[in-house]
Amino acid sequence: MKYAEVAVDSRIPNKQTYSYSIPSGMAVEPGQLVWVPFGSGVVQGIIFRLVNDPQVESTRDILQPIEPTPLIRPHILQLAEWISQYYLCSLFSAVSQFLPHGIKTQVQRIVHPGKSFDPNIFTDDEDISSALSELSKHPIRESHFKNMLGKNSLTHIRRMLNNSVISIEHRLTRGRSFKYTSYLSSYNQPIHENQKLSDKQRELLEAIRSSHSHYPLSLANKEFGNGVGLALIKKGLVSQEWIRDVSNPNNYSEPSTPNSITLTSSQNSALNRILDSVNDPHTPCIFLLHGVTGSGKTEVYLRAIEQVIQQGKQALYLVPEIRLTPQTVSRVQNKFKDRVAVIHSQLTPRERFNLWWDIHDGMYDVVVGPRSALFTPVAHLGIIVIDEEHEWTYKQTDTTPYYHARTVAIEYAAMNGATIILGSATPSIESYQKALSKSYTLLELPDRIESKSFTSPNTTTSKTGAFAEALICDMREELKSGNRSIFSRKLSEELAGCLSRKEQAILFINRRGNSPIVQCRDCGHVMECSSCSVTLAFHSEPQHLLCHLCNRKRNNPNTCPKCRSANIRQLGIGTQRIVEELRKLFPNAKIDRWDSDSQKSTASSNESMRSLETGSTQILVGTQVVAKGLDIPNVTLVGAILADIGLHLPDFRSSERTFDILCQLAGRAGRGYQRGKVIIQTYSPTEWPIVAAAKQDYGAMFQNEISERESQKNPPFNDLIHLVYRDTNLTTVEQNTHIMLKTLRRRLSEEGRTDIELIGPAPGFPSRIRGKHRWHIILRGRNLHSFVEAIHFPSNWTVDVDPSSVM
Numbered sequence: 083m084k085y086a087e088v089a090v091d092s093r094i095p096n097k098q099t100y101s102y103s104i105p106s107g108m109a110v111e112p113g114q115l116v117w118v119p120f121g122s123g124v125v126q127g128i129i130f131r132l133v134n135d136p137q138v139e140s141t142r143d144i145l146q147p148i149e150p151t152p153l154i155r156p157h158i159l160q161l162a163e164w165i166s167q168y169y170l171c172s173l174f175s176a177v178s179q180f181l182p183h184g185i186k187t188q189v190q191r192i193v194h195p196g197k198s199f200d201p202n203i204f205t206d207d208e209d210i211s212s213a214l215s216e217l218s219k220h221p222i223r224e225s226h227f228k229n230m231l232g233k234n235s236l237t238h239i240r241r242m243l244n245n246s247v248i249s250i251e252h253r254l255t256r257g258r259s260f261k262y263t264s265y266l267s268s269y270n271q272p273i274h275e276n277q278k279l280s281d282k283q284r285e286l287l288e289a290i291r292s293s294h295s296h297y298p299l300s301l302a303n304k305e306f307g308n309g310v311g312l313a314l315i316k317k318g319l320v321s322q323e324w325i326r327d328v329s330n331p332n333n334y335s336e337p338s339t340p341n342s343i344t345l346t347s348s349q350n351s352a353l354n355r356i357l358d359s360v361n362d363p364h365t366p367c368i369f370l371l372h373g374v375t376g377s378g379k380t381e382v383y384l385r386a387i388e389q390v391i392q393q394g395k396q397a398l399y400l401v402p403e404i405r406l407t408p409q410t411v412s413r414v415q416n417k418f419k420d421r422v423a424v425i426h427s428q429l430t431p432r433e434r435f436n437l438w439w440d441i442h443d444g445m446y447d448v449v450v451g452p453r454s455a456l457f458t459p460v461a462h463l464g465i466i467v468i469d470e471e472h473e474w475t476y477k478q479t480d481t482t483p484y485y486h487a488r489t490v491a492i493e494y495a496a497m498n499g500a501t502i503i504l505g506s507a508t509p510s511i512e513s514y515q516k517a518l519s520k521s522y523t524l525l526e527l528p529d530r531i532e533s534k535s536f537t538s539p540n541t542t543t544s545k546t547g548a549f550a551e552a553l554i555c556d557m558r559e560e561l562k563s564g565n566r567s568i569f570s571r572k573l574s575e576e577l578a579g580c581l582s583r584k585e586q587a588i589l590f591i592n593r594r595g596n597s598p599i600v601q602c603r604d605c606g607h608v609m610e611c612s613s614c615s616v617t618l619a620f621h622s623e624p625q626h627l628l629c630h631l632c633n634r635k636r637n638n639p640n641t642c643p644k645c646r647s648a649n650i651r652q653l654g655i656g657t658q659r660i661v662e663e664l665r666k667l668f669p670n671a672k673i674d675r676w677d678s679d680s681q682k683s684t685a686s687s688n689e690s691m692r693s694l695e696t697g698s699t700q701i702l703v704g705t706q707v708v709a710k711g712l713d714i715p716n717v718t719l720v721g722a723i724l725a726d727i728g729l730h731l732p733d734f735r736s737s738e739r740t741f742d743i744l745c746q747l748a749g750r751a752g753r754g755y756q757r758g759k760v761i762i763q764t765y766s767p768t769e770w771p772i773v774a775a776a777k778q779d780y781g782a783m784f785q786n787e788i789s790e791r792e793s794q795k796n797p798p799f800n801d802l803i804h805l806v807y808r809d810t811n812l813t814t815v816e817q818n819t820h821i822m823l824k825t826l827r828r829r830l831s832e833e834g835r836t837d838i839e840l841i842g843p844a845p846g847f848p849s850r851i852r853g854k855h856r857w858h859i860i861l862r863g864r865n866l867h868s869f870v871e872a873i874h875f876p877s878n879w880t881v882d883v884d885p886s887s888v889m
Contacts, residue, residue, distance in 0.1 A: 085136040086110060086144060088127035089162075089173035090120050093877075097166050097173055100127075101136030105143045113152030113159060115185065117145040124252040128177050130159055154180055155459065161494055168493075170870065170881050171483035179457045179483070182442075183434035190253040191224035193217060196246040203247060210238060217248070224250065265296030266311055266320045277317055282306045290320055345385075349378050352525040356386045359501045360393070360465065368492060370471075370517040371505040373527030374549075374778065375749020376713075379505045380410060382527075383467045384417045386503065391418070391447045395464025395500075399450045400487060402473040402710065408691045409713055410469065411450055418448050425451025425458065453478065453487035456494070463498045466491045470710065471504035471513060472742055477886035484882045488513075507749060508742040508780055511787050512798045550720070550751040550758030552776040556767045557724075568655050568663055573721050573761045577664075580719045581671055581700055585756065587719040588712070589660060589703045590747050592727045594677040595619040596659045597652035600627060602642035604649050609639070615850040620652045621679070622662070632852045660703050660723060668701070676704035709747035715754030720747055725764040725772055732847055733889050734796045737771045741783045744775035795839070795862060797884075803861040803870060804885035806846060807878055808854040818878070819843035819857040826859070829873065838863035847889040860888055 087099035102118055104110055110129055118127045119142050126148065154162070154177060162177035169176070194217075201218045204210040213230035216222060228235040242248045268291045273279065279287070286306040290297045299322065302311040314320045345353065352371060359367040373379040387397040401410055404426035415422050423437055423446040441449060442459040449458050453476050456466075468476070468488055476487040488504065495502040504513055504522070517524035530549065555570040565571055580587045597620040600609040609618045611629035618627035618636065625638045641648050657677050664673050674690055681687045693699040694714055702708055722744055729740045744762060752758020764772055774783040792799050805822065809815045823843055830838060839862045846856035861870065867883075875881055 085133050085141060086116075086129045087131045087133055087137075088116065088118055088129055088144070089177055090118060090127040091125045091174045091178070092120055092172075094172075097171070099130050099173065101133070101138055101141050102127075102144045103136070103141040104132075108144065108147075110144065110147060111152050112156060113154035115148040115153055115181070117148060118142070119145065126174075128154060128159075128174065130163075130173075148185070153182065153185070153459075155461065157497055158459070161490070161497060164493055164497075165483055165485060165490060168489075168867070169483040169485050169883050170867070175482050179454075180459065182438035184431050185435075192251040192253050193222045193224050193227045194249045194251055196242070196249045198246040199248065214247075221251070263325055264299040265323050265325055266290050266299055266302060266314070267296055267323060268320050269318070271319070273319065277319075279317075280310075280313075282310045283314055286310050287314055287319055290314075296323065296325065343378075343381055345381065346378065346527075346529070346531065348527045348529060349382055352527060353382050353385055355523065355525060356382070356501065356503065357389055360386060360389050363499045366495060366499050366501050368495070368522045369501070369503045369525055370509055370513055370522045371503055371525045371527065372509055372514070372517075372780075373505065373507060374530060374780075375507045375746065376530040376753055377507075377527035378531045379469070379507075379527060380413055383469070383503060383505065384414065386501070387448060387465060387467065388417070390464035390501075391421075393464060395462045396444075396446070396460040397448045397464060398455060398458070398460065398466045398491075399448055400455055400466070400468045400476070400491070401450065401452060402470050402475045403452050404450075408687060408711075410711055414448060414450050421447040423449045423451075423458070425449065425455040456487050456491055463494070463500045465500055466495050466502045468502070468504050470506050472506045472508050472510040473710075474739070474886045477884075479882075479886065482880070484880070484885075486884055486886070489884065508745050508783075511738055511784065511791060514784055515788065515798045548752070548757055549778050550748055550760045552748060552760040552762065552778075554767045554772060554776050555761055555763045557763050557765050568660065568723060569667075570761065570763050573763065574667065576719050576721075576759055576761060577668070577701070581668060583718075584697075585718040586694070586697065586699065586714060586716045587701045587721070588708050588717055588747075588750055589664075589701065589721045589723055590705070590708055590743075591655065591657060591660060591703075591723040592705050592743065593654075593656045593724075594630070594658070594679055594705055595628065595656040596622040596662075597654045597656060599653040600638070601651055601653055602645060602647055602649060603651050604647040605642060605645040607642050607644040609643075613850070613853045615848040619656065622658050623679075631848070655723065657703050657705060664701060664703070671700045672698055673701045673703065674699040676702055676707050678705070681707070706743055709743055709750065712750050713753055714750070717750055718752060718754070718756045718758050719761070720751040720758070721761040721763065722747060723763055725762050725775075726766050729766060729769060729771065731889065733887050734791070734794060735887070737769075737790075738783070738787050741771040741775045741787075744772065745778055745780070745783075748775065748778055800862050801864060801866050801883075802885055802888065803866050804882040804888055805859040805861070805875070806880045806882070807843075807857050808880070809878055810853055810855070812855045815855045815857045816843075818876075819859060822875075822879070823859060825873065826861070829869070833869070835863075835869065838866065838869060858888075 084104050086102050086104055088102050089099050110116060112129050112131050114129045116127050116129060117124055124145065158180050159177065162180065163173065165171070165176040166173045201214040204214065209230065209232040213227060216230065228239070231238045243250065268287065270291065286302055299311050311320070315322050356369055359365060371379055371382060383399065387399070390397050399414060404411060404424065411424060423441055425437070429437065438459065440446065444461060449455050449460060468491060471488055478485050492502060513522065516522045553572060555572055557570065560570050567574070577587055599617050600620050601607065609627055610616065611618055611632065611634055613634055614629055614631045616629060616631055618629055620638065621628050627636050627638055639650060642650060657675050661673055661675050664671070674693060676690055681690060690699070694702055697716055725740070725744055728736055730736065748760040751760055760776070762772060762776055766772060770786050771783065791797065807815055807819050807822070820843060823840065826840055841860040841862060843857045843859050846858050849856055870881070
């Protein structure tokens with residue numbers, strides 16, 4: 083007898099498979115999704131391998147397959163096992179990332195009368211009596227049955243099951259499947275004399291024969307009546323065919339015809355190194371393409387992908403977020419036309435499901451998308467491109483597995499002999515250090531591409547590919563000189579000049595809304611979220627207070643809830659307030675705002691993008707979205723309204739991230755014929771991340787940061803695991819984190835480990851989110867996996883390997 087090793091979808095976080103026997107007559111394969119019994123219930127599982135000998139003496143049977151063929155290919159099963167081991171998550175949660183959207187489903191639990199069923203057995207309880215009376219008429223879903231039983235429903239159900247009053251049926255469901263449409267087509271054969279047709283049947287047959295394509299059965303029923311088409315099928319005059327519906331999920335605008343691009347010597351050199359790896363599958367490489375903003379990294383990506391496609395292979399092109407990079411998506415579509423699949427958050431569940439299968443069936447050569455695109459079922463992987471590889475959005479932080487797409491992609495490429503390109507103007511400290519140590523191959527694009535093909539109405543001279551001129555404005559000096567505006571005098575002056583020359587400007591602040599703080603000026607009370615330990619931000623369009631962590635809303639108060647004073651003030655600045663102030667200064671200017679509040683759909687993002695590209699938008703105000711990927715030749719001025727935001731957060735990466743965002747922002751200016759200008763407003767003008775960003779000096783940033791990392795023993799010199807405990811009760815949180823600390827210390831002592839440092843426990847930042855208090859412990863050292871693997875973490879703990887943040 084053959085047995086199957088199955089990873090099951092259970093609440094028990096297990097990194098193992100379970101042995102199940104394969105019933106006689108059932109054929110299953112590795113990668114197949116099946117229903118299996120687990121404990122007292124029925125769950126989904128993925129078969130990882132078939133074996134002759136099970137892990138245990140007594141096994142239970144697989145109930146039935148969910149899909150007739152394997153959904154997961156063998157190399158993906160191997161990658162899923164690696165993800166489970168590296169990120170310390172359950173095997174099923176790792177492999178489920180690769181399943182088509184909507185295929186995961188739950189068992190329907192149906193209540194039936196049991197062997198000892200008697201509707202009058204509990205006459206003393208009206209709710210139970212009513213529920214059993216209803217059950218005597220027909221089976222009931224368990225969830226509905228619980229509602230009917232009222233209070234203590236679980237206790238009642240357990241008692242009735244033990245006494246055989248009721249029984250539970252596990253009804254297996256299939257999850258999402260394809261949608262099909264029925265069509266009719268004619269055999270084009272003459273009608274025999276003995277075949278009698280009604281007038282409706284003759285009319286329908288004529289309509290089918292005169293149709294240039296398949297004739298929908300639904301149209302036949304509508305135009306000629308139900309049953310007419312089926313009658314023609316029975317008489318052998320027409321055939322019926324079921325065709326799978328295919329939706330076009332691409333709601334991006336049609337790409338324009340690309341211009342012919344001649345590569346620079348640096349681009350040619352980088353591309354040739356990459357193509358050597360692509361053409362020799364036995365020596366795949368990890369390339370770090372370090373190119374300054376505007377140096378032409380995207381063109382190198384596209385030509386490398388083109389070579390991979392010519393070899394009959396496929397490409398994955400990862401971007402931080404699709405709606406932040408519409409121009410990148412357009413360039414990929416320009417190059418590869420309808421052979422590009424675009425994954426994004428605006429796809430409907432049906433579109434996601436169909437697109438997964440289209441990729442699985444080999445209909446696309448290139449898949450573009452955020453980190454989730456890494457899990458699409460490409461069959462012949464040849465190259466992975468990770469654009470803006472430094473971006474923290476490549477790390478999944480909201481649900482297990484807490485993976486980093488860059489780390490998984492490197493392992494994925496290695497397993498498939500594929501080339502991988504990590505590209506950025508500001509590479510992560512870890513990646514650049516690996517490039518310097520020769521673990522990665524470093525490719526440099528040190529110069530900007532010369533002027534774009536854009537003609538400004540006032541252009542008189544052309545420019546070379548020079549960096550934008552940067553100026554740091556000390557806002558402390560502005561205050562001393564009497565300037566209370568949110569704009570420095572220099573920025574106001576440059577904005578006015580920019581508009582007069584019919585050029586465009588981008589203003590950045592990494593804070594949405596109008597004001598981050600609402601305070602009573604009499605008693606000092608600050609409006610805070612009732613579920614999170616953060617202030618409520620004031621939003622003016624429409625007016626309300628909003629928590630930026632849990633999205634809890636409340637009305638803007640007219641009086642203080644503590645002292646009843648009407649002296650309420652909004653403090654601080656966000657994108658909405660900047661727009662309001664700009665409209666006062668420049669009432670005739672076309673000003674647009676780009677943040678998560680204003681751009682809730684791909685359509686709205688596309689509209690804003692078109693307005694910016696055509697020059698209709700004169701000033702664009704936004705959060706970090708405006709610092710990423712925008713290539714607008716007429717943008718000659720960018721301004722960071724408050725560069726200090728994020729600089730002093732209690733996280734060892736805060737300096738690096740401040741540099742990254744400011745450096746990326748500076749790269750948006752001066753991509754046309756005019757040299758750009760960058761105004762950085764700050765209260766910390768001597769902080770090295772700000773000084774280095776103004777100069778776009780990545781080398782200086784790296785040297786400062788790597789020295790600090792080494793002195794603090796942070797990555798890349800050590801590994802980190804971030805343990806977080808969450809609960810609604812603060813005392814419970816404190817107790818459990820201290821118990822875990824004792825467990826960790828005892829294990830360190832038992833193993834004689836002196837190379838691991840325990841930091842904490844301490845409250846997180848913020849200390850409460852969505853009603854749950856957060857305390858954390860940080861493990862810092864080497865070989866952390868071997869130490870942590872054997873430790874049991876209860877359900878309230880999250881274990882984050884290589885965390886993107888330690889707050």
